[in-house]
Amino acid sequence: MGELSKNQVSDLLYEKVDAILIADAVSDSYRTVKKTGLFEKLLDNEGSYKNLVEKLWFHLSDSPAKIADDYHVFIPMIGQFKGKYVDRIKFHINGKSYLIQISIYPLDEEGKQYMFILDELDNSEYLREFLTDKKIDTIQSSYLFSMYVDLIKDIAYSINVTEISSNPQNYDVQYTTWRNMIVNMIWPEDQKLFLERTDPEYLKKNLFPGRTASFDCQMKNLKGIFIWVKLIFSRTNTTNEDDFRFVFMVQDIHENSIQLFDTLKKYEELASKDTLTSTFNHGRIETEIGNAIDSLKSKGRKCFLMMLDLDFFKKVNDQFGHSVGDIVLKQFVKVVDDFIKPYEFIIGRWGGEEFVCVCYDTEIKKLKDIADQLRIKISEASFEKIGKLTCSIGLTEVKVDDTVTGVFDRVDKAMYEAKSNGRNNIVAF
DSSP: OOOOOHHHHHHHHHHHOSEEEEEETTTTEEEEEEEOTHHHHHOOSEEOHHHHHHHHHOOOTTOOOOOOGGGGGGHHHHTOOOSOEEEEEEEEETTEEEEEEEEEEEOSTTSOEEEEEEEEOOHHHHHHHHHHHHHHHHHHTTEEEEEEEETTTTEEEEEEETTTOSSOOSOOBOHHHHHHHHGGGBOGGGHHHHHHHHOHHHHHHHOOTTOEEEEEEEEEOTTSOEEEEEEEEEEOOOSOTTOOEEEEEEEEOHHHHHHHHHHHHHHHHHHHBOTTTOSBOHHHHHHHHHHHHHHHHHHOOOEEEEEEEETTHHHHHHHHOHHHHHHHHHHHHHHHHHHHTTTTEEEEEEETTEEEEEEESOOHHHHHHHHHHHHHHHHHOOBTTTBOOOEEEEEEEOOTTOOHHHHHHHHHHHHHHHHHTTSSSEEEO
16 A cells, blocks of 8 residues: 555544544533444434543443432543543443443643544454453452552542443542542441541551551442442552552442341341240340330330230149140240230240230330230130130339349339239239
């Protein structure tokens, strides 16, 4: 081929590329000079530059959803380019995947106007990209975000959001500015811890050269959904003790965390439940009594204790055996549990045939009526091999100056008073 003139080269380039557009970050606008193929659907003739950045970098893979509103504050930063910039992004449109190469050229010294050249890569290039991604997937797939931080210069750069692109973004930001922006993406209850652990002075004091620190919290992903993440800080190991540079990473640990919480919940339930009746055990109901006292002191929330004791239960064990006694206790708990379901009562086995209910948000008159209905319900129930049984019930109100031992002793005395009065009745102290 002979020598080509500048105009011929320009014409050739214009013919070969798939799309060209001119963007102005200051006026928040762009216009499309050329678009063919895929880009006829993807690009408008003109529009908002911010919307274009969101469409190209926050495309959210297979999802048509847009990024959460909180993340919009980062769009102007991502749309700022220092020097020439090249990136590859994957698009999924109507179930079909596309690999696009973006080349960006600043048109002015301030870096506010740009020329975008976009090309759809062919299938062989897409396959090569796919295989490369597969090789590094096991390492990078769980890392949602990373950046390099220099605390002395208060700068964060080489920012990489893996949901956007596998390449670092071509912009930097003040670390203190980034920190104040990102806090809105943290779960409200975790924000105080985030601000404490990411504070520059905290990091200087606690993160030594070559050491890594981390903590777990909940954070919004680009779709606006809170997920569990691990925030990791790794300080660069240099010979200069005053060199405060480190890598910051966000790791997706949501699935593992949910599995762990489920496992812990199962163990918590096992540790809290009475093995025979599956209601709360002595230790847990004792804790609930303590919680009721604390709730009254801090919130003024009224609470009563109700103690139930099966009458003549020793005769059941002596006459029919402990195995039948165990069956009776299970049946008894089911009758009680089914009856108190409409109320905010918490039941637990104190020991033997004694059970305690922590009864929130009621009054003594109402509770006496409820207890009497429950007493009748129990007396009308038919227990396996036994037939009819009754129970004695004690009631007492939780007071501000109570201790767990003090309030229990009071309800215990009320219950024994009910037994002394002939059983199958209710006494309130």
